[in-house]
Amino acid sequence: MIRKLSMTAAIAAAGLFLSALPAQAAVCANSSDIVTTAVKAGQFKTLAAALEAAGLVDTLKGEGPFTVFAPTDEAFANLPKGTVETLLKPENKAMLTGILTYHVVPGKVDAATVVKLNGATTVNGQQVDIATEDSKVMIDNATVIKADIICSNGIIHVIDKVILPADANIVETAANAGTFQTLLAAAEAAGLAETLAGDGPFTVFAPTDEAFAKLPEGTVESLLKPENKGTLTNILKYHVVSGRVYSSQAVKLGEAETLLGPSIKIKANRAGAMVNKSGLVATDIDASNGVIHVIDTVLMPPEK
Numbered sequence: 043m044i045r046k047l048s049m050t051a052a053i054a055a056a057g058l059f060l061s062a063l064p065a066q067a068a069v070c071a072n073s074s075d076i077v078t079t080a081v082k083a084g085q086f087k088t089l090a091a092a093l094e095a096a097g098l099v100d101t102l103k104g105e106g107p108f109t110v111f112a113p114t115d116e117a118f119a120n121l122p123k124g125t126v127e128t129l130l131k132p133e134n135k136a137m138l139t140g141i142l143t144y145h146v147v148p149g150k151v152d153a154a155t156v157v158k159l160n161g162a163t164t165v166n167g168q169q170v171d172i173a174t175e176d177s178k179v180m181i182d183n184a185t186v187i188k189a190d191i192i193c194s195n196g197i198i199h200v201i202d203k204v205i206l207p208a209d210a211n212i213v214e215t216a217a218n219a220g221t222f223q224t225l226l227a228a229a230e231a232a233g234l235a236e237t238l239a240g241d242g243p244f245t246v247f248a249p250t251d252e253a254f255a256k257l258p259e260g261t262v263e264s265l266l267k268p269e270n271k272g273t274l275t276n277i278l279k280y281h282v283v284s285g286r287v288y289s290s291q292a293v294k295l296g297e298a299e300t301l302l303g304p305s306i307k308i309k310a311n312r313a314g315a316m317v318n319k320s321g322l323v324a325t326d327i328d329a330s331n332g333v334i335h336v337i338d339t340v341l342m343p344p345e346k
Contacts, residue, residue, distance in 0.1 A: 075103045076110055079193045085200075088118040088126060095130045096139040102146070106195035109151040109162075111170070111181050113204045121204055140166055144207040150197050153179075153189040161288065161326065167243065168207045168328045169288055181205060208328040212246055213239040215329040221336075224254040224262060231266050232275040238282070242331035245283040245298070247306070247317050249340045257340060276302055280343040286333050289315070289325035304344050317341065 077099055080086040089112055093099050102108060118126055129138045144166040151162065157179055161169045170181050179186040184203035191198040208215065213235055216222040225248055229235040238244060254262050265274045279302035287298055293315065297305040306317055315322040320339035327334040 075195045076193045085114045107150045108196040109147040111145045111201045211239045211331045212329045221250045243286045244332040245287040247281045
């Protein structure tokens with residue numbers, strides 16, 4: 043689960059965050075756009091070259107506004123040898139674009155706002171995790187080293203690492219986790235594995251192997267039989283929602299329509315978050331084509 047800050051902690055963190063910055067960093071308003079400002083700074087040459095190769099220069103010179111978590115040249119230099127050169131090749135434009143747009147959040151999100159967030163949805167579609175640890179603000183595994191460089195069409199926050207979006211699809215991500223073997227076997231038997239590995243995006247409320255083991259004895263074995271494919275497919279579709287629905291959105295919505303049709307109920311209180319009568323045990327696991335939320339009980343669709 044992503045750690046949440048209280049308002050008091052958030053305000054304190056904002057003070058630490060801003061006080062740790064050079065004086066000019068937080069008061070750097072200018073009439074230049076994000077790209078021009080970055081070029082003038084002199085420490086974002088690789089980022090500028092990458093934006094050019096990805097065809098994103100005009101976008102980030104546009105009206106916006108945008109918030110850019112900008113890796114320095116040193117951050118790019120710390121990637122494995124040959125990575126930057128490979129990404130700049132024309133045949134890798136889509137991959138490069140995916141990485142760069144993962145560094146961009148729509149709107150102006152200043153430092154005081156950043157420290158109040160657990161995450162932010164990027165132009166890429168995936169969510170970056172935000173955490174405040176001691177006096178540091180972390181964006182995924184990168185540290186913000188300079189904040190609130192104000193531009194005519196947005197804000198730049200400087201980070202010390204290149205952050206990378208998830209590149210494994212939902213099926214691959216579940217397989218890599220090692221705790222969803224029954225779910226994967228069921229998706230394969232129902233003919234849904236290929237769909238969940240496709241473009242999406244999808245949100246999957248994924249029961250663990252333990253969740254399936256809680257079903258009455260023999261239930262899983264029965265559902266996996268070819269003659270019960272229809273029933274199994276309906277159960278699995280009841281765990282999938284179209285689009286990327288992160289936990290903060292899900293709780294606000296209160297319910298979400300599944301691929302099967304009927305909606306699932308989502309609520310949160312001090313005791314935790316629930317999907318119908320199932321507990322949410324982990325949330326916001328990004329995949330290249332969606333997001334996974336882990337639940338502790340298999341959801342059963344309502345009877346018609």
